[in-house]
Amino acid sequence: RGERQRLKDAFCGNFFCPQAARMRAFPENEMKAPRRRWQARGERQTSEMPVDSEGQECSKPMSTVRPAAANPGAVQSICVVGGGPAGLACCRELCESGLNVTLVQESRGLGGKLCTKFVNGKEDPTLHFDMGVQLLRPLGPLQAALQGIVEPWPAPGRLKRICCTGGWNSWSITEVSDLNSDGYVVGVPSMSAIGRHLAQQCKGLTVHVDRTAHVCGRDAGTGQWAVEWRHEEATKGQLRLRPELADAPVEMGRGTFDAVVLAFESNKVLRGCKSGYKATQPSCTPTIRRSLGGLRTSQCWNLMVAFDKELPMPWDAAFIENHRSLAWVAVDSSKPQRARVPQCFMLFSTQEWANWKQWSKREVEQALTQEFLGFLEQVLGRRPPKPCFVLSGRWGNNTETTRSGEKPSGEFPHRALGHYEGPAEAAWDVREKMGATGDWARGFSVSDAYDAGLDMAASVLRCHQDRVGGA
Numbered sequence: 514r515g516e517r518q519r520l521k522d523a524f525c526g527n528f529f530c531p532q533a534a535r536m537r538a539f540p541e542n543e544m545k546a547p548r549r550r551w552q553a554r555g556e557r558q559t560s561e562m563p564v565d566s567e568g569q570e571c572s573k574p575m576s577t578v579r580p581a582a583a584n585p586g587a588v589q590s591i592c593v594v595g596g597g598p599a600g601l602a603c604c605r606e607l608c609e610s611g612l613n614v615t616l617v618q619e620s621r622g623l624g625g626k627l628c629t630k631f632v633n634g635k636e637d638p639t640l641h642f643d644m645g646v647q648l649l650r651p652l653g654p655l656q657a658a659l660q661g662i663v664e665p666w667p668a669p670g671r672l673k674r675i676c677c678t679g680g681w682n683s684w685s686i687t688e689v690s691d692l693n694s695d696g697y698v699v700g701v702p703s704m705s706a707i708g709r710h711l712a713q714q715c716k717g718l719t720v721h722v723d724r725t726a727h728v729c730g731r732d733a734g735t736g737q738w739a740v741e742w743r744h745e746e747a748t749k750g751q752l753r754l755r756p757e758l759a760d761a762p763v764e765m766g767r768g769t770f771d772a773v774v775l776a777f778e779s780n781k782v783l784r785g786c787k788s789g790y791k792a793t794q795p796s797c798t799p800t801i802r803r804s805l806g807g808l809r810t811s812q813c814w815n816l817m818v819a820f821d822k823e824l825p826m827p828w829d830a831a832f833i834e835n836h837r838s839l840a841w842v843a844v845d846s847s848k849p850q851r852a853r854v855p856q857c858f859m860l861f862s863t864q865e866w867a868n869w870k871q872w873s874k875r876e877v878e879q880a881l882t883q884e885f886l887g888f889l890e891q892v893l894g895r896r897p898p899k900p901c902f903v904l905s906g907r908w909g910n911n912t913e914t915t916r917s918g919e920k921p922s923g924e925f926p927h928r929a930l931g932h933y934e935g936p937a938e939a940a941w942d943v944r945e946k947m948g949a950t951g952d953w954a955r956g957f958s959v960s961d962a963y964d965a966g967l968d969m970a971a972s973v974l975r976c977h978q979d980r981v982g983g984a
Contacts, residue, residue: 624708
């Protein structure tokens with residue numbers, strides 16, 4: 514406890530992390546209350562045993578204390594915190610090289626922002642929304658890694674660029690043009706399937722999901738890092754979203770490792786997270802802190818909207834320019850292997866609109882829904898019906914600046930479709946054996962994040978080979 518308090522005092526910072534999305538029913542005179550049901554999730558991991566990449570229990574108990582490496586200073590065991598594309602790419606390379614790799618992921622699934630939200634649970638996939646990444650253009654090593662788990666989307670002629678004119682008080686659509694959709698894909702049957710697919714390529718990987726990792730400190734004698742992973746008691750706000758958490762026990766596991774990789778948003782690496790039972794203090798070393806010190810993130814809001822009946826949309830997805838609040842609209846129900854009705858839409862706000870004020874979720878759902886309905890009226894030529902479901906969410910850590918110097922191209926998700934092919938130096942503290950990685954190490958896309966994870970794995974393996982070779 515003394516070591517954890519020392520780290521807390523040394524690295525503590527203030528950071529606002531968005532809470533999980535909450536459903537709010539609109540007043541009856543504005544919108545029908547969404548239909549929603551929650552069920553206890555039978556697949557929830559509450560075992561005292563870790564699971565491997567196939568979802569099977571491993572023989573190693575959660576409260577494992579690992580012995581020191583056979584070659585002092587060599588990296589034999591490593592804990593990767595964060596199960597997004599960067600973390601999974603890093604795990605794959607390290608597993609293939611024979612290292613003992615443990616992955617800790619704070620959410621219930623792997624993939625990071627490659628996530629599909631099934632509002633009524635996975636047993637009822639009718640209400641489905643891609644919360645983060647909207648579509649991919651796999652390039653570099655990621656292209657081969659995704660074989661068999663993605664399909665093309667949107668269809669030719671169904672991806673548009675919509676230009677608007679006007680100001681905050683009034684606007685209108687002035688131009689609609691086709692965009693080339695060649696090479697764009699989505700995960701099937703959902704975006705979340707991509708994370709599971711990548712994890713299955715990590716042979717021998719030990720995975721702890723729905724657990725928040727706490728890097729406690731490094732033992733001066735053995736040189737090993739102590740890491741705890743916990744599932745804490747849920748807050749009142751989280752219980753409103755996931756009532757099944759009321760019966761979930763508080764759990765904790767622990768391990769010691771030769772090295773640690775922090776594979777998540779740069780802002781959280783530097784400042785930690787203060788989000789309910791997933792709260793954690795920052796734990797990066799001073800070297801990592803200096804490496805990431807100049808990086809910035811931004812925020813945007815998303816909105817999930819569904820209609821009881823299918824609307825005659827002339828396109829499946831559109832990048833929107835010069836609108837006062839909307840940057841992206843996608844018909845998620847048009848994606849392959851998705852339910853068509855209810856017709857599900859995913860919207861992303863502009864960064865300017867998100868920064869205009871400190872929005873509450875209720876305000877976002879009220880204001881952005883009205884903006885969307887007005888936009889649909891111009892697209893369809895008639896007023897659309899009232900939605901049957903509305904839910905907002907906030908992305909508070911979108912990559913804005915990178916270590917490579919790559920610049921963003923447009924709003925999210927447009928900026929997340931490129932690929933940085935230049936040189937990039939991994940944020941690896943060779944003395945303390947800690948690294949940090951994410952898309953921000955190279956660019957803004959899933960391909961960039963995957964490449965960044967491979968870069969980090971290469972740095973770890975160089976350290977391992979140098980120590981073994983010099984033993």
